[in-house]
Amino acid sequence: MGKRHIASAFAVSTVLVASLGLAACGGSDEAGKTADGKTVVTFWQQQFEDYQQAWFKKQVDAYNSSQDKVKVQIQVVPADTWAQKLKAAQAAGNAPDVATTSYGNIPAGAANGELAELDGLLPAEAFTDIKDNVKSFVTINGKHYAYPMLVEPSTVLYYRKDLVQAAGLDPANPPKTWAELSTWATKLTQGKVKGMTIASVPADLGWSSWGLQYNACGHLPVADDWSKSVASDACFGQLLDFYKGLYQSGVMPKQPKVGYADGSPYGNGEVAMMAGGSWVVGQLKNEFPKMIDKTAVAAFPSMDGDQTKPTATLGGWTLSVDGKSKVKEQAAGFIGWLLAGDPAIMADFFKSSGFSKYTVRATVDQALETNPDATADPFMKTISEQVVPFGKAEPAYPWEIALAFGTAIESAMKGNADVPAALKKADGEINDIIKKQSLAGTAPVR
Known part of the structure; x- marks a missing residue:
């Protein structure tokens, strides 16, 4: 968990995008309402490639144009300040209603009450559309705490x-x-x-x-x-x-x-x-x-x-609703429209990505099968059909465990220790991490 997102950090643009909204209720005359009486849903999106910022803004504008009672206000947050800014907002009680959430952060977010359960807020068919090997990525103890957007095989x-x-x-x-x-x-x-x-x-x-x-x-x-x-x-x-x-x-x-x-x-x-x-x-x-x-x-x-x-493991991103949001229904409605609604919306995203990211929904796969740009792409079919279906979720255990094993691989690779000795050392270090962090029995049930 965590260090996998070095990969995502590579994808993050270095050009800062101006904020399009305020942390809580920017542009509102009263708490949670716009001047014309619409319910405000705040959406924080972690900053990725430039095309993603443009795509999200286009879709938020389209959603707002289609709504009479809800307005989504989007704020783009640079990756290097994301964790600190989100934690501070949660502590102050003004976390965004909707936020970009990585798969690896879902178990802890659910356990800490930071993520709202989406069952009952989204229709059941939204979850049945998710690919079988991805469903567990957003599920804890049989409940869904985020809706997946994409996967990226490692x-x-x-x-x-x-x-x-x-x-x-x-x-x-x-x-x-x-x-x-x-x-x-x-x-x-x-x-x-x-x-x-x-x-x-x-x-x-x-x-x-x-x-x-x-x-x-x-x-x-x-x-x-x-x-x-x-x-x-x-x-x-x-x-x-x-x-x-x-x-x-x-x-x-x-x-x-x-x-x-x-x-x-x-x-x-x-x-x-x-x-x-x-x-x-x-x-x-x-x-x-x-x-x-x-x-x-x-x-x-x-x-x-x-x-x-x-x-490969499948990293990637989801949208989640804050556990303390006062507008959970409206927030989930936006997520449902964007990620779980018309397959053409997400098919457009994957086209915008140059087909470098991969869909999590069967109906979006079907939409891409008729998209000439997708069918002509030299890489998409192979990765979609031969890699994604067999990928596993990234582990939710602390990064220190992953690093201990990565150190063992390097030690053996470079001749610093023979293979049995490298594994024995990792074994001891991982057991020590488990003891110091009281991890035994705390693994999330997916």
């Missing part, structure tokens, strides 16, 4: 078709197993071009490897109820061996200039293959458009070749 394989063909490999048949990936990486390492890039520092390994942790073991390195560490399970040894083999065989950069979330080494032609999040699609289209025709994507290889096993 791990996709990108590869240069031209370099693959030149190496005598088949671009139409990408590697399916970790062993095949290693073979490809070796053959693609030519001159100054490395065959592969993947995360190699703890802060990136901690979250980017979650999908591969599930792939190797079917679970993460902590018990489901957070009662103990299971980092020393033998299956995790195979995962560390995989990372170690890539690093020590010389097929990947030893000192990358940027973090995992940034696809520029691939875009610049420094590597022939890349493990990267789906958001890199947008980066390539915006910053390295000449690379698009040379690039193919595939589900990241599985340890044993079974492509139905997860290799």
